[in-house]
Amino acid sequence: xxxxxxxxxxxxxxxxxxxxxxxxxxxxxxxxxxxxxxxxxxxxxxxxxxxxxxxxxxxxxxxxxxxxxxxxxxxxxxxxxxxxxxxxxxxxxxxxxxxxxxxxxxxxxxxxxxxxxxxxxxxxxxxxxxxxxxxxxxxxxxxxxxxxxxxxxxxxxxxxxxxxxxxxxxxxxxxxxxxxxxxxxxxxxxxxxxxxxxxxxxxxxxxxxxxxxxxxxxxxxxxxxxxxxxxxxxxxxxxxxxxxxxxxxxxxxxxxxxxxxxxxxxxxxxxxxxxxxxxxxxxxxxxxxxxxxxxxxxxxxxxxxxxxxxxxxxxxxxxxxxxxxxxxxxxxxxxxxxxxxxxxxxxxxxxxxxxxxxxxxxxxxxxxxxxxxxxxxxxxxxxxxxxxxxxxxxxxxxxxxxxxxxxxxxxxxxxxxxxxxxxxxxxxxxxxxxxxxxxxxxxxxxxxxxxxxxxxxxxxxxxxxxxxxxxxxxxxxxxxxxxxxxxxxxxxxxxxxxxxxxxxxxxxxxxxxxxxxxxxxxxxxxxxxxxxxxxxxxxxxxxxxxxxxxxxxxxxx
Numbered sequence: 370x371x372x373x374x375x376x377x378x379x380x381x382x383x384x385x386x387x388x389x390x391x392x393x394x395x396x397x398x399x400x401x402x403x404x405x406x407x408x409x410x411x412x413x414x415x416x417x418x419x420x421x422x423x424x425x426x427x428x429x430x431x432x433x434x435x436x437x438x439x440x441x442x443x444x445x446x447x448x449x450x451x452x453x454x455x456x457x458x459x460x461x462x463x464x465x466x467x468x469x470x471x472x473x474x475x476x477x478x479x480x481x482x483x484x485x486x487x488x489x490x491x492x493x494x495x496x497x498x499x500x501x502x503x504x505x506x507x508x509x510x511x512x513x514x515x516x517x518x519x520x521x522x523x524x525x526x527x528x529x530x531x532x533x534x535x536x537x538x539x540x541x542x543x544x545x546x547x548x549x550x551x552x553x554x555x556x557x558x559x560x561x562x563x564x565x566x567x568x569x570x571x572x573x574x575x576x577x578x579x580x581x582x583x584x585x586x587x588x589x590x591x592x593x594x595x596x597x598x599x600x601x602x603x604x605x606x607x608x609x610x611x612x613x614x615x616x617x618x619x620x621x622x623x624x625x626x627x628x629x630x631x632x633x634x635x636x637x638x639x640x641x642x643x644x645x646x647x648x649x650x651x652x653x654x655x656x657x658x659x660x661x662x663x664x665x666x667x668x669x670x671x672x673x674x675x676x677x678x679x680x681x682x683x684x685x686x687x688x689x690x691x692x693x694x695x696x697x698x699x700x701x702x703x704x705x706x707x708x709x710x711x712x713x714x715x716x717x718x719x720x721x722x723x724x725x726x727x728x729x730x731x732x733x734x735x736x737x738x739x740x741x742x743x744x745x746x747x748x749x750x751x752x753x754x755x756x757x758x759x760x761x762x763x764x765x766x767x768x769x770x771x772x773x774x775x776x777x778x779x780x781x782x783x784x785x786x787x788x789x790x791x792x793x794x795x796x797x798x799x800x801x802x803x804x805x806x807x808x809x810x811x812x813x814x815x816x817x818x819x820x821x822x823x824x825x826x827x828x829x830x831x832x833x834x835x836x837x838x839x840x841x842x843x844x845x846x847x848x849x850x851x852x853x854x855x856x857x858x859x860x861x862x863x864x865x866x867x868x869x870x871x872x873x874x875x876x877x878x879x880x881x882x883x884x885x886x887x888x889x890x891x892x893x894x895x896x897x898x899x900x901x902x903x904x905x906x907x908x909x910x911x912x913x914x915x916x917x918x919x920x921x922x923x924x925x926x
Contacts, residue, residue: 386414413439416435515548539568596616605636659687724757733749747770761803765812818846826850868881
């Protein structure tokens, strides 16, 4: 499945984990976490994968992250304790088992409670002190006051009570420090986190938090030391690699900073935040790779335009300045490419540098296309194809540009047939290069639909759905093609599926309404047209105007 949705990635990973495909599952959870670092369930699932792969130390780091972002999750504490006991960290295991028991539900956690109680007895026999259960209750009360009610002063009192019962409890110092930081008492917060790392020196979370606090105080050398320790303990701690890179950049240690961002991107190549940080540093240092990094950021950030609105605007401006489009001869395809030739030119070996630059130009063309600048987008995509004529993304973008510029009059449904055929040839070329990429099939389907070739369009959308069953856009346009072919009932079923997958997507509501109207279900059609208008962001669009006219007409029938 091709997705940028953390929940869908976590669900996909869960299915793979159930099928004992631990490596593939791990990749899904890690991508979900790159998109949403505070996703506790994904941290837990990542840890379970690593534990199943017998990578116990790495699993423990993830269990720690899981309970740090979701401290009220009982099973997280139990699993953390098991990993700690496995690694011989008996004192930490005692603390985790007791936190689990403080949170456990007698009915739902009966077996876990039995195992935790027995483990505590065994550890006690070995000489490890078990805390007063009241200690954990003070921690939980303090956490709820801190996280849910923002009553930081009262929460600090709770953590102090826990520390009076167990003076070296690292978790209590960690939470107390967080409260002090929220109250802008930064020096006291630093002192608390220092006590946390002294009590539990192998916990990357505490070192990372200490680094963040030093950074707020602009104590960059101390922050550098803390982040370096955090990444040494937990090499997957991507936020620590990012922050380490930023601090090194501030200290003008440019080469080391770039290495840190590169390390973070090895962990998750699709991290838009990391690409942007890397681009800013390279741009400020005058490094030519900044343009490539901005282009990579744009490519990944466009899945979340609201989250990265300001950064996308900055990246677009800098790309205009760093990568001005160069007028070049168009590589317009004359028919579909076949055999060992693409666009009439033989395939040639492409160097990694040329392939990377080609991808950057393709991403730049997509950015310009999304802004409606078709002429400059075409120049960029042609540049991409000159560098690497096997770049399927560039062929898709070129097809989209030709498709958008083929229309003469949308209202009259008039288009340049030659240009539409050229767009179709681009999509066919992209599919030939990468048949497992849904976007090529989706665009080909849209093209065939507008050319009145509905059965071919449906076949394309079916291919997309086979590659990505949760692709609401494919279900929606399949419904539209079926509607145009007169298969109204099946069209409604497809639109319903699209609505189920993405209730805020306006188009399936419109296509469903038209099919219902053709079926004589006028009342239902009016309701669906209303559903479309409630979701359509442009009330002046052609479809919005048509929907209002249809509602008015149906209301008088």
